[in-house]
Amino acid sequence: MAWYSTPSMVPGATLRAIFIAIIPALVLFVARARRNRELWEIALDVPLAVAVDLALVLLLSRVMRLETAAMVSRGLWLVGGGAVVWRRRRRDDFAWPRAVDRRVMVAVALSVAAAVIVSMTFSRRCHGFDRGWHIPLATSLKGQTFPFANVYAPGKPLPYHFGGDVLGAMFQTFSGNVIHMTLALAASHDVMYGLAAASLALLGWWMGVRSPLIIPLAI
Structure with a gap:
């Protein structure tokens, strides 16, 4: 845990954690950038980055x-x-993709914003996960090595369904341990929603959706 934190530190720590969390997607976009890259290729790179990153961790x-x-x-x-x-x-082909113009960037930004708002409603107001189970579990995972142990069943391994807890543990770590695990779990959920919306918006635009319909489609 952080030695000292105040409520005023939470927004900055959360934004820092968000940026660090999406580094894999940003790096993959830049590393594979070329003028003739299609939107569907960029769209599929988003879930690829998330999956490879989780496997790497x-x-x-x-x-x-x-x-x-x-x-x-x-x-x-x-x-x-x-x-x-x-x-x-x-x-010569290492350049910003021609397909990613201003209209595409606006559509992606609006889709991501809408998805994050929906996710925040679910993850915060509706308490979209069993906090009593996941907060202690995700916190314990930070100090463990893989395969993980189940904090609720000492001596027994945690065989599956721990991906969300791992993401929450990573997010709290990226914040410098400033934010509480309940916010880390919720914010990591929001980030995944946002990345999914970005991917689907890019895919939808490539498929020919050129209207505000792309926003609910991405959500």
Whole structure:
């Protein structure tokens, strides 16, 4: 936990955690950028980045604690992405994708905003998960290595259904342990909703949806 925190520190810590959490998607977008890249390719890179990142963190957590693995993974993403960009910097096709114009960026931004609002309603007001179960579980995972132990059944492994708890533990770590786990779990849920909306909005635009309909479609 952070040695000292105040309510005024929470918004900044949350924004910092959001930025660190989406580094894999940003790195993959930049590293694979080229002029003729299609929107569907960019759209599919979003879930790919999320899946590869989670697998990487779990792999690293075999030899180090989950909270350490989360931070090490971000270093690996930045170093690996930087190496790819450095190698591609002289290639003629390394440029901002033509398909991602202002209209696309506005559509994606609106879809992400709408999805995050919906997610926040679910994850905060409606308490969309069993906090009594997941808060202690996600907190305990930060100090564990994989395979994880079940805090509610000492001596027994946690075999499945822990992905959301891992994301919450990572998010709290990215905040510098400033935010409480209940907010970390909710915010990580919001980030996943936002990334999913970005992916679906890009895919919808590529499929020909050129109206506000793309927003509910993405949600």
